[in-house]
Amino acid sequence: MTAQLGEDSGPRARTRKAILEAAMTVLAESPAAPLNEIATAAGVGRSTLHRHFPERTDLIHALARHVHALSTTAIEEAEPLSGPPIAALRRVVECQLDLGPIFLYVYNEPTVMADPELRAHLDTGDEAIGEVLTRMSCTATPPGWARRVFWALIQAGAEAARADGTPKHQIVDAIIDSLTEGAINPNQG
Template sequence: MTAPAARTGVRARTRAAILDAAAEVLTATPAASLGQIATAAEVGRTTLHRYFPERIDLLRALARHVTDLSSQAIVRAEPMGGTPSAALRRVVEGQFALGPILLFVYTEPSLAGDSALWDELERGADPVDAVLVRMREATGSALPLPWIRRTFWALLYAGWEAAKEDGTPRHELVDAIMTTLTRGVLPEPEPA
């Protein structure tokens, strides 16, 4: 008989394999079937349904999983270490790497109307806010934090789209995001 801890470990690994496969498959083919995801996860469709009875259950779990990945990337970026600008760049690079799956989660129509899910997911924005506040204080900006946060995510979204549609290299897009965040698109000239 298998010990409960071993079963839990196997269940956790199987669940993670399904979510990782879903992230990979759905970023390439947003309308992919649960069967395609099960195949990519190397589990049977019945097993997938044991974990996620309906597609929406899988999508909600994937959104939470992606939020966890985003939070882990922020922690790895050490947002409170080094200069505010260097910390912001590390956060941008970490989030940019998650682009395809974040783009899928944020644009998936079946998730868009789930306000309870989005309320839950937005609680993970605090570490991003911390680095944005550091940068705002370092630059003396008077812009409100909600505007800065929206700008941050909108620029990442624009970068992900540019990478996907135009094939612009990642390093150029990270540079463009940082330039836009720190200098603006159309800064007014210094008064004479």
């Protein structure tokens, strides 16, 4: 246990975290950015980056796991099983949107999607969201449908923020409305 704590809090762990945080920012803005841009943003040399991540794929896979850990922690902190379901969903939507465009990168990155073990790992940690959505559902849907819709809306929200500059509060409202009322009002037009 002590060795684990030392590994998580020592200089090597701090450097690794700085690289991952820099990769989140750089790759969300420019998915094809070279590793030297990530190293510069992290405040380390390229050789240091390569000591931690010998290949670009190693960095991308570690980044996917890092983003997943941040997402899972944010879900837990949002306490989706507490309080009214709509309020719980709003908290979860807000915290996931804080991760922003890195979702778009990680969940669309070919090297991530090509790794079945990593994909399986990324498909965990959001079980509480599924429970809330299932509690709210009044129609029969295919298994996992509401959860897939939730994550598709989060990705659409991140894209709207990035591409259009839509304010976060409008995106949150649109996602909640889409989940609870549907995206199209049949009474209009």
